[in-house]
Amino acid sequence: MPDEPASPTNSRPPYLHIADVLRGEIDDGRYPVGERIPSQAELEERFDVSRPTVQRALTELRREGYIDNQRGRSAEVLPRQARGRTAGTKEPERALAALAAHTAAAFEQQDVVIDTFSLTTETLNSVLSQPLQRVMLGQLRPSSITLRVLLPSTEAVLAFPRMVADPDDPRPMRRLRQLIRSHVVTLRSTFDALAAVAEEIGLDLRLDVQFRSLPATPMFKLYLLNHDTALHGLYRLVPRVVTFEDGSGEGEIYDVLGISATLFPHRRDPADPASPESRFVQETQDWFDSVWTTIAEPLTAED
Numbered sequence: 226m227p228d229e230p231a232s233p234t235n236s237r238p239p240y241l242h243i244a245d246v247l248r249g250e251i252d253d254g255r256y257p258v259g260e261r262i263p264s265q266a267e268l269e270e271r272f273d274v275s276r277p278t279v280q281r282a283l284t285e286l287r288r289e290g291y292i293d294n295q296r297g298r299s300a301e302v303l304p305r306q307a308r309g310r311t312a313g314t315k316e317p318e319r320a321l322a323a324l325a326a327h328t329a330a331a332f333e334q335q336d337v338v339i340d341t342f343s344l345t346t347e348t349l350n351s352v353l354s355q356p357l358q359r360v361m362l363g364q365l366r367p368s369s370i371t372l373r374v375l376l377p378s379t380e381a382v383l384a385f386p387r388m389v390a391d392p393d394d395p396r397p398m399r400r401l402r403q404l405i406r407s408h409v410v411t412l413r414s415t416f417d418a419l420a421a422v423a424e425e426i427g428l429d430l431r432l433d434v435q436f437r438s439l440p441a442t443p444m445f446k447l448y449l450l451n452h453d454t455a456l457h458g459l460y461r462l463v464p465r466v467v468t469f470e471d472g473s474g475e476g477e478i479y480d481v482l483g484i485s486a487t488l489f490p491h492r493r494d495p496a497d498p499a500s501p502e503s504r505f506v507q508e509t510q511d512w513f514d515s516v517w518t519t520i521a522e523p524l525t526a527e528d
Contacts, residue, residue, distance in 0.1 A: 238281075239272070239274050239278050240274075240278045240279075240281035240282040240285065241282070241285070242272075242329060242355065242359070243268065243272050243274070243278070243279065243282035244282040244285040244286055245325055245326045245329035245330070246272075246329045246330050246333055247262060247282065247286060247291075248286060248289070248291060248326045248330075249326040249327045249328075249329055249330025249331070250330045250333075251286075251291055251292075251302055252326065252327065252330075252490060252492070253327070253330060253453070253454055253490075253492045254492055254494070255330075256302045257302065258302050258303065258304050258305070259301060259302060260301070260302055261299040261300065261301050261302075262292065262299060262300050262301075262302065263299065264299045265279045265280065265283070265299075268282075272364075273364065283300055286300070287300070290303055291303060319485055319486075319487065319488070320348050320446070320456075320458060320483065320484055320485065320486045320487070320488045321348055321351060321352065321484055321485070323456055323488040323490060324348055324349070324352045324448055324456060324488065325352045325355070327448075327450055327454055327456060327490065328352050328353065328356060328450065329355070329356060330450075331450040331451050331454070332356040332359070332360070332365055332367060333365070334367065334451055335367055335368045335369075336367065336368055336369045336371070336451075337367050337369065337370045337371065337451065338371045338449075338450070338451050338452060339370075339371070339372050339373070339448065339449070339450055339451075340372075340373045340375075340447075340448075340449040340510070340513050340517075341372075341373070341374055341375065341446075341447065341448050341449070342375040342376075342439075342443060342445075342446065342447045342513065342516075343375075343376070343443060343446040343447070343483060344376070344377065344401075344405075344443050344446070344460070344481060344483055345376070345401070345404045345405050345408050345483065346374060346376065346405075346408040346409065346412060347404070347408055347483060347484055348446070348483055348484045348486075349374070349412070349448070350408050350411055350412055350415075351484065353412070353415065354415070357415060357416075357419055360419060360423075360428075360430070361418070361419060361422045363426065363428075366428065367430065368429070368430065368431065369430065369431035369432070369433070370416075370419075370430070370431075370432055370433070370434075371433045371434075372416070372433070372434045372435070373435050373437070373513075373517060374409075374412070374434075374435070374436045374437070374524075375437055375438070375439055375513070375516065375517060375521060376405055376409070376436065376437075376438050376439070376524060377405075377438065377439060377440070377441060377442060377443055378438040378439060378440045378441075378522070379401075379402040379405055379406070379438070380440075381438075381440035381441065381442075383398065383401070383441075383442040384442040385397075385442065385462060385478075385479050385480060385481065386398065386400070386401055386478045386479060386480040386481075387478060387479050388476055388477070388478055388479075389464055389477045389478060389479060390476075390477070394476070396469050396471065396473060396476065397467075397476075397478045397480070399469075399471070400467065400469055400470070403470065409436060409524065412434075413434070413436075416432060416434045419432065420432055435523075436523070436524035437517060437521035437522060437523055437524055438521065438522055438523075438524045439516060439520065439521050440520075443460065444459065444460055445457060445458060445459050445460060446458050446460065446483060446486060446488070447509065447513065448488075449506075449509060449510055449513060452493070452506075452510060453492060453493040453495075453506065454490060454491070454492050454493070454506065455490070455491045455492075455505060455506045455509045455510070456488040456489070456490050456491075457488065457489050457491065457509065458486045458487050458488040458489060459486070459487075460481040460483065460486060461481060461482075461486070462479050462480070462481060463479070463480065463481070463482060464477055464478070464479055464480075465477065465478065465480055465482075466478075467480070491505045491506050491509075492506065493506040493507070
């Protein structure tokens with residue numbers, strides 16, 4: 226059938242979504258090195274797209290060194306060292322690209338579970354727009370989506386952001402509070418819209434979206450997907466000039482650039498729960514659960 230045309234609300238070409246999903250599944254070990262991925266006909270049926278769209282997605286993965294896509298047979302997964310872009314469980318990747326690929330793969334599951342700890346949720350907001358739009362369009366049909374967002378308390382005294390020249394200047398913290406509130410409102414609004422669309426089209430979709438705060442400065446960002454993948458990256462402080470929205474002009478602050486941070490993917494190995502990768506995912510999930518259920522407090526609309 227014809228593919229969904231690009232539009233202002235669905236501007237990303239379907240072949241890139243397919244490439245994201247397959248890339249994430251390869252990175253997560255669903256298709257090991259040397260194994261063949263599904264045939265073009267199977268991918269057509271799975272994603273409900275045309276053959277040329279599937280071929281463009283495979284061409285993208287071949288260009289990146291993920292697969293050996295030869296005429297007349299299904300594509301075969303290549304070793305990690307052959308891949309032109311970072312991949313695998315131990316190679317770093319820019320936050321936006323890494324999270325987009327793994328989130329696209331996570332949304333192919335019946336039950337989607339995402340736990341996240343970050344400074345503002347800017348990266349998460351950017352990444353979720355595409356799969357949630359596909360759910361609204363009926364292109365993805367998960368049974369449930371569970372999202373737990375852990376953020377720094379807007380009332381806590383944080384180590385950053387702060388003015389380079391005057392650490393006591395309150396403007397950087399006021400700016401951060403505004404950013405957190407803005408991103409939280411956007412995320413809540415997106416899921417409210419999804420709930421309304423699901424009810425309108427009769428989609429049996431269970432949504433559980435919660436926000437909590439922690440009185441601590443995030444020194445890292447963390448994304449846990451479907452209990453089997455962890456994306457972890459350290460925040461690096463940089464001086465940069467920002468404009469304050471209270472009309473007080475510009476100032477140089479110590480801040481982090483979360484959307485361009487580096488993330489390290491780790492995948493649980495069901496066949497080897499004692500492996501370093503499996504233990505990292507489990508320990509990270511246990512850490513998140515312990516904070517969420519003890520000292521984290523609900524983030525209200527006024528926060």
